[in-house]
Amino acid sequence: MNKIVSRTELSDLVVRLEVEAPMIAKARKPGHFVILKLGAKGERIPLTISSADTQKGTITLVVQRVGLTSNKLYNMQVGEEITDLLGPLGRATHIENFGTVLCAGGGVGIAPLLPIVEGMKKAGNKVISVLAARSKNLIMLEDEIRRHSDEVVIMTDDGSYGEKGLITVGVEKIIQREKVDLCVTIGPAVMMKFVSLLTKKYDVPTVASLNTIMVDGTGMCGGCRVSVGGKTKFVCVDGPEFDAHQVNFDEMIMRLGTYKEEEQEEMKKLHQK
């Protein structure tokens, strides 16, 4: 069960894993995610389903190593098994022909963006993708995104690839150039906050996919809660996508820091082994 059948390093921080999961592959839609756990004492972490192959019965995950579990996952090899894999979770992306859709993905947010880009294109939208990262080696899945986009703009903080500047620079240029009917943004919380502030200024409806801390992913714990339009929502069952202009990003960013100290402690385990 849940055997890794292929593994591609997209950079020294990001790996793409294709995992056997026939039931999930069959049931998943763009925007869905899984929760996985490694070993008996592992923690449960959420990862977006980047793509799926129903013929082969596999799903693809793209993982950036940031802490203990994502590092363990990064180091796993073909043939190894993921102990526990649950999904598909969350609400699927609302896909229809909106007209022009701007997809803004930052860093590891590019991976979960891919199925949405693909879905939006298939639904007949004009899709413009803006991909951003600190530097060239963190821009991933560019070819796959290009395949389903009418236009791709690349931004890097250090100017090592594409244009130099933050994602908001690229997004603003496009909004000023042409009418955008919907913006979809996925990436670090801070990035989504600033993209959201920008699109609000231009009155462009915006959807953000939130990456809060989760435990069960089934609505049972409330650890993933965020404030949306002043109401508390559970990201795992009510989301992960929400109207970005209603999301309280500052609260979300604060809550992401809940286990900072503990996470650093946990990371020591990696180095001890």
Place this chain on the structure above:
Amino acid sequence: MTREESAMTKEEQIAALRAQTWREDLRKSRKTKERTDIPRVEMNEQDPEIRSHNHLEVNLGLTAEQARLEAARCLDCANPTCILGCPVEIQIPSFVKNIERGDFLEAARVLKETSALPAVCGRVCPQEKQCEAQCIYTLKLGKPSVAIGHLERFAADYERESGRISVPELAPKNGKKVAVVGSGPAGLSFAGDMAKYGYEVMVFEALHEIGGVLKYGIPEFRLPNSVVDVEIDNLRQMGVQFMTNCIVGRTITIDELKEQGYCGIFVGSGAGLPNFMNIPGENLIHILSSNEYLTRVNLMDAANPESDTPVAMGKCVAVIGGGNTAMDSVRTAKRLGAERAIIVYRRSEEEMPARVEEVKHAKEEGIEFLTLHNPLEYYGDERGRVKQMRLQKMELGQPDDSGRRRPVPIPGAEVVIDVDQVIVSVGVSPNPLIPNSVEGLEISRWGTIVVDDNMRSSIPAIYAGGDIVRGGATVILAMGDGRKAAASMHAQLSGKE
């Protein structure tokens, strides 16, 4: 069968059991006065100071001598009212008298005729509100009731530890498949009965562990996992299959289950959704639901350094609520090193829904009780971590719908206390996954699945029971529902209806 007829047969059954020669002899072997003079047994417990620093079970159980003496207190009434207090009508005097005569395995067998999980129920049932409240000692003699719960636990533990667990007789396989959604007490007891009737049973569980609240919610110090695991192993031996990490309605739909040949589906998906109070500051860091807190500690073993899952260990922890979940959380906080672990409850101790024994144990362990206080707001530090809470003082007014006196705020009476962790334990709501994913399923306005007297939903092939039907209730009711659903689904599927 009409209600009267079934009541008749029950009375006759009770009378027949009571008329057995050994029971008559046993009744005559001691005078009533001798029996009523015996003081109620005290449960053997770990010392409060020691146990509040470990996770081992608080109650140590009764010795055989203690159990037999306690069983002798039971007067073997002609009209045993205790049975009426039991939600599943266990033959209480019958199992108690078997303990008195020393046939502990037979006592366990009597229990298991009615209860699928006696070792669990003996530990977690609110006996003082059920069987023990209807005991003749309570009703007529003004003395502490027979310790029915402790005796139930004794018999079940004796059987388990003897290694001579009776595996129930299974009917020949009938070739029909049924599916169970959720592996809490409702799902487990349904699965056991259907296996006995000869069905092929598959239990689907969303989490990576089997057991529902028994595993992720109720802590080790009250219900050791090993006790639950034995029950699960028994079911496996009976041929019940389990699939973890599978959410019905997401990973696989009810329609797909039907396509795969499952001819009946039982939904025991529980009331797992935590309620919050929606007051200012509630999303600050280190304010969490009891479900999250207990899941981290129990299911994910977060307090163990070997575990990858983190949990914050507060020094000054407030738990909001007065139920079993609140007691479990506050006592867990104490065990994880809290210097102050405080229950904040808006009514008085008398109205607390928690089991009396849990409240007593909590007090012995040094838990503080701040009753007649209700949180209004939380304050955080510069990093957004909770540091203080503002509380409204309350007094009791007129009784409300539940018959309990309604708490009303005392105008202007507020206090602010320092806390570094808050666990919100103010109730749960039904899990909406199944209700939302099955078209045509009738749902109440509280989000519970509507069922008829036979636990059947508005869709003929779907039955439901436990917390998904009742809202947050009890283990024994969930178990009773599971068994009732099994009996009626069996009647339906075998054309006896």
